[in-house]
Amino acid sequence: MPQASATNRRIVLANRPTGQPDENTLRLETTSVPEPGPDEMLVRTVYLSLDPYMRGRMNDAKSYAEPVPIGGVMTAQVVGQVVKSNIEGYEVGEYVLNTSGWQDFAVSDGTQVVKLGKSPDNPSWSLGILGMPGYTAYAGLLKIGEPKAGETVVVAAAAGPVGATVGQIAKLKGCRVVGIAGGSEKCAHVVKNLGFDACLDHRSDDLAAQLREACPSGIDVYFENVGGKVLYAVLPLLNPFARVPVCGIVSWYNLPGLPDGPDMGPAIMGTILRMKVRMQGFIIFDNFGADVYQEFVRDMTAWLKNGSISYKEHMVEGLENAPEAFNQLLAGGNFGKMVVKVG
Amino acid sequence: MPQASATNRRIVLANRPTGQPDENTLRLETTSVPEPGPDEMLVRTVYLSLDPYMRGRMNDAKSYAEPVPIGGVMTAQVVGQVVKSNIEGYEVGEYVLNTSGWQDFAVSDGTQVVKLGKSPDNPSWSLGILGMPGYTAYAGLLKIGEPKAGETVVVAAAAGPVGATVGQIAKLKGCRVVGIAGGSEKCAHVVKNLGFDACLDHRSDDLAAQLREACPSGIDVYFENVGGKVLYAVLPLLNPFARVPVCGIVSWYNLPGLPDGPDMGPAIMGTILRMKVRMQGFIIFDNFGADVYQEFVRDMTAWLKNGSISYKEHMVEGLENAPEAFNQLLAGGNFGKMVVKVG
Incomplete structure (x- = not known):
């Protein structure tokens, strides 16, 4: 089920799981693609990051972040491409790091978006080794x-x-x-x-x-x-x-x-x-500020360049396979950074 | 059973306890008073400190300090008075803080001894609020x-x-x-x-x-x-x-x-x-060095002097009552710093 340009698939939290998430936990919905307003842009998800912390967001418990509401799109960082832009400084085709969750498309006003350029070497790495x-x-x-x-x-x-x-x-x-x-x-x-x-x-x-x-x-x-x-x-x-x-x-x-x-x-x-x-x-x-982040980017970029650090991804194809891949991740079935190639 | 001048009572670890120490754990022994050699002194215990950490020393387990050996005198800090001295700088009658354990008398070469002077205001406080x-x-x-x-x-x-x-x-x-x-x-x-x-x-x-x-x-x-x-x-x-x-x-x-x-x-x-x-x-x-200790002595002395900090002792009479007092301490039966008045 590939990404379409006329519909938006999104995976929402249907029920809070007790124990391991199962087929009742998440629900795939199809809606229309939203239209960006003035000073907004439409971003198409290319890579979706799956990370263990997302399990905590399924609970309705005091934690370090708000739980995902029932019916809400599951939280995630994604790497996407700008499809339509009414924001100055964002061009169609440009890659961005966005926090739009488990879905094909999302409208953004640029809040919490990081620009990755027109043709980054490894765009998905911004969800992993460089993220x-x-x-x-x-x-x-x-x-x-x-x-x-x-x-x-x-x-x-x-x-x-x-x-x-x-x-x-x-x-x-x-x-x-x-x-x-x-x-x-x-x-x-x-x-x-x-x-x-x-x-x-x-x-x-x-x-x-x-x-x-x-x-x-x-x-x-x-x-x-x-x-x-x-x-x-x-x-x-x-x-x-x-x-x-x-x-x-x-x-x-x-x-x-x-x-x-x-x-x-x-x-x-x-x-x-x-x-x-x-x-x-x-x-x-929460714990570290811009100074540490800058040290990280400087050191990690150098280490990747000179081969001191190597990086492995576990790539899964298709948004519809994200729920199963997420359970695989929680069970330790991934081999490298779990990323879903959505589009 | 008061302190005598001709015999030394000491409480040794007879058996390692499982759970709460009982009547088989400790044993009161009576021996002769040891004689200090050259560059040694004899110290008579006046106050014996009882502290929860001593329970750990009864176990034969990896911990932050060596366990007390079977037959060895139980570890403790004491405040004592010099009875005989062959060490320059230590006079008979002087109070010292010593680590000689649960006994009436001990010979010391001055290692790990802290001088408290001839007539400290509250000598036992060196086992508690000032110790x-x-x-x-x-x-x-x-x-x-x-x-x-x-x-x-x-x-x-x-x-x-x-x-x-x-x-x-x-x-x-x-x-x-x-x-x-x-x-x-x-x-x-x-x-x-x-x-x-x-x-x-x-x-x-x-x-x-x-x-x-x-x-x-x-x-x-x-x-x-x-x-x-x-x-x-x-x-x-x-x-x-x-x-x-x-x-x-x-x-x-x-x-x-x-x-x-x-x-x-x-x-x-x-x-x-x-x-x-x-x-x-x-x-x-282990964690803090001389700099922090000096801050402590400076601040605590001032707080005690101006009444900002008050201090309470739970005084028990007689070395022979130390084992029972120690169990009382472990059970939370003390009300203030547990100290045994030995002599």
Whole structure:
């Protein structure tokens, strides 16, 4: 079902899910393409970003952002092309980064739009390595994790866009880097192509023992993307004064309620206390300002140019496949940054 | 059983406890008084400090300090008087702060000894408000908690030496301060004598609801002394960018293993993530150096002098009563800083 020019497909939140989103959670609707008014433009979605944080927006709970309302278009960053423009400075055909969500077309007055030029080299990279996930990895690792040469850095979801970038930056800083990922194919990629020192399969029965062996000097920085059993395997290995940037807990996003015990609260808090751990949650655009963003763009552009950092996308074709791709992402079925090619 | 001059009573660790220490955990032994050699002195214990951290030293587990060996004298800071001296600069009769543990007498070469003078005003205060607990409160609150005027600070164990000091300093910094303590007598003291804005009894069935009411603007700093249900009542109220200095988790020190579920790990980690919380464990002498200590001594001395900070001790008579007093401390049965008057 390709993108049409006369109709707008959009995916809206039909029902708030309990646990994993299912066929009742999202609904594909078809409407007419909206018409831009004065000082507005029409943007056609080319690439749609799928990211784990979107699961939180499906809940009606206190969080760092407003939930998506029932019937509302699912939140997302997209890379689009200007189709019609009544705004000075935006030309038809130009690429933009927009926050218009899971749909084919959207009208914008330019608010929160970033210009990407007429023919950017890799337009979709603005959703990944040069966008929110790359910036999250950069600032979370360097400003909260504060890795020092010779230290051991552990990162879960190591084949994902954030984890892969965290690990590669940590290698550039002279650290021993141990990744954790799902399956041997991802682990091989993480070691061979990304240059991690080791990568462990979180599906292994003896993950904790493997991690202990892979971290003979303990763990100085744990970049938290997943929570769950990976976190619990990390806790006993944290060194005094370890830092834990908390970026995500994707293994827990689909929980319908608190899991069965034992209660690991005493283990978490006891480790923080005894090991003098600093654990800090962060939401990239809330915690860091323009100064850090400029450092990121400067460094990341240079690293991509000189080949120090490599980047992998998991491209899915067609807006209609976004719901299934999103569930795949939550289950760790993606291999690289999940992007939907919409048009 | 008063202190004698010819024998040395000492309390040693007989068995590592599982859960709460019992009559098999500690053993009172009587030996001869040791004789100081050249460049050594003999110190007689006058006041023995009892602190929750000592429970951790009874375990044979990776922690921030070596466990007490089986048969070894239990660790403690004491205030003592020099009885014999072969060290230049230490005179008989002089008071010192020493780390000689739960016993009547100890020989010292002066290592880790702090001189307190011939007739200090309140010698036992060096074990509390002017010592480790006061310094812990000061540095933990100001350097990790970073309270700002108008913010809400919550502190558990509010009638204890650390909590009481944390709350009073937070009031001096212009914060709204809510304490949590065990029982109405302690709560009344915390509000009337220490000037907290409110104090809640953690034994109440509706602690979480009471806390929500007492913190209408949420919680910006939670000074963690206790863990357990107080922590779990605090979590949903933490504001964005809240700070949580983790100083102790006394309600969990006697756990023989992890408690039954549900697993609160997702709630702890989810709150850290969504609310961008910074949680940091600290051990006062590991985290802070001489500069912070000097600030503490300067400020605390001034506050005590001008009456801004008040201090309460829970004095128990007799070394032989230390084991029971220690269990009382772990159960929250102390009212003020627990000190044993030994001699």
